[in-house]
Amino acid sequence: MKHENAQQYRTASAHQTTWGMALVRSLALTGEEHVLDLGCGDGRVTDAIAAEVPFGSVIGVDISPAQIAAANKRVRENCTFRCMDLKSISWVGSFDIIVSNASLHWVDGHEELLSRVYRALRPGGRVFLNFAAEGNSANFIEAVKEAMRDPAYAPYFSDFRWPWYMPSRDEYAPIAARVPFSDITVASEDAEAAFPNANAIESWIDMPSIIPFVHRVPPDRRVYFRNDVARGVLMRTRQNDGRYRERFRRIAVYARK
Numbered sequence: 001m002k003h004e005n006a007q008q009y010r011t012a013s014a015h016q017t018t019w020g021m022a023l024v025r026s027l028a029l030t031g032e033e034h035v036l037d038l039g040c041g042d043g044r045v046t047d048a049i050a051a052e053v054p055f056g057s058v059i060g061v062d063i064s065p066a067q068i069a070a071a072n073k074r075v076r077e078n079c080t081f082r083c084m085d086l087k088s089i090s091w092v093g094s095f096d097i098i099v100s101n102a103s104l105h106w107v108d109g110h111e112e113l114l115s116r117v118y119r120a121l122r123p124g125g126r127v128f129l130n131f132a133a134e135g136n137s138a139n140f141i142e143a144v145k146e147a148m149r150d151p152a153y154a155p156y157f158s159d160f161r162w163p164w165y166m167p168s169r170d171e172y173a174p175i176a177a178r179v180p181f182s183d184i185t186v187a188s189e190d191a192e193a194a195f196p197n198a199n200a201i202e203s204w205i206d207m208p209s210i211i212p213f214v215h216r217v218p219p220d221r222r223v224y225f226r227n228d229v230a231r232g233v234l235m236r237t238r239q240n241d242g243r244y245r246e247r248f249r250r251i252a253v254y255a256r257k
Contacts, residue, residue, distance in 0.1 A: 019191065019250075020045035020101040023128055024052065032056045033096040036120060038086050038129075039063075039103020043071030043079075049099070050079035056096075061086065062103075087113055091120040098127050105132035105164045110172070114179040118257060127181070127255040133188055134168040135249040140205065143232025144213055153225055156216045163212035172251055184255040191248040201237060201244040202230050 024045060027033075029052040037046040040060030050058040060081045062068055068083040086107050098117050107113060117127060148157045167175075169188040176186050195201035210229055217225045237244040 016102040017044055019130065021048060023099060023101050023130060024048045027052075027097060027099070027126075027128065029053055029056075029097075034094065034122075035059070036089075036091070036095045036098045037061070038089075038098065038100035038117075039106070040071060040081065041067050041103070043067075043074050043081060045099075045101055046071065046081070047074045047076060047079060050076045053078065061089065063106075087116070089116050089120060093120070093122050095120055096122055096125050098125070098129075100129045100131065103131060104129060105136070105166050108165050110165065110167075111175050111178055114176060118179050118181065121257040123257055125257045127253060127257075129253040130189075130250055132164065132166045133249040133251040134166050134171070135247075136166050137209065137246055137248060139236040139246055140209055140229075140233050143229050143236060144210070146232055147225055147228045148213070150228065153217060153221070156218070157213075160216060166249075167251065169251060172253075176253060176255070179255075181255040181257060184253070187252045187254075189250040189252050191250060193246055193248060195237075195244040195246070197242070198234055198244065201233065201246070204246075205230055205233055 027049070029049070031053055033053050033056045035049050035053060035056065035058045037049065037058060037060040040046045040062045041064075043060050046058055046060035057078045058080075060071055060079070061084050062071070062081070063083065063085050065083050068081050071081040086104070087109060098121060104110070104113070121127070147153055148160070169186055173186040176184055193204075195204065206226070210226060213229070214222045214226055233246075234244065237246055239245055
């Protein structure tokens, strides 16, 4: 499950957009590339890429209809958006560059995904992927696991499937190495986001982090579960200056076909 309220997500994901714009700058685009953006969300990063390839094109794909609806409000002739499961991409030799920012931890089966990415690239094409790694959002995860163990909520999580795949670099590198890229680097990165106040970090909690969990709880108990998680996160992340800090760990994959 991914975020469904695009406007709320836009407000809560400023740090992810910052990472995405840094990724765009790292692409060293010439202006003629054909680019695929996996997990494009509301299209902000996709649109920024499109602006840099006026003689090329960009396709953004995302599984969320709400996000694609928001993305389609962006009007740029060389940029299109499609609602689809990332694991079903079937292009062959179509793209010079494939990117993904802060999305692929929502997808399992990464060896198959990377194989599809490989097939979608033109010879010499490049891959830039960045997604959550082991230890990401540790304060939030500790708080939500604590709430899930609470007897008031535990029965609703007896068969719960964890929504994210967040590997360590050492776990992921052998998976990526099984795909026949001519050159590949798997690196780990640490980042930190500072939220100016409680409202800001609670907005991040609400969209999209808590969605897969709160939907397991009956509607009449969801607000209580959400508030318990929020209290746990606020307690763990509050700084002496009144701000709130969460640590983000990332996997960065750079590859060439």
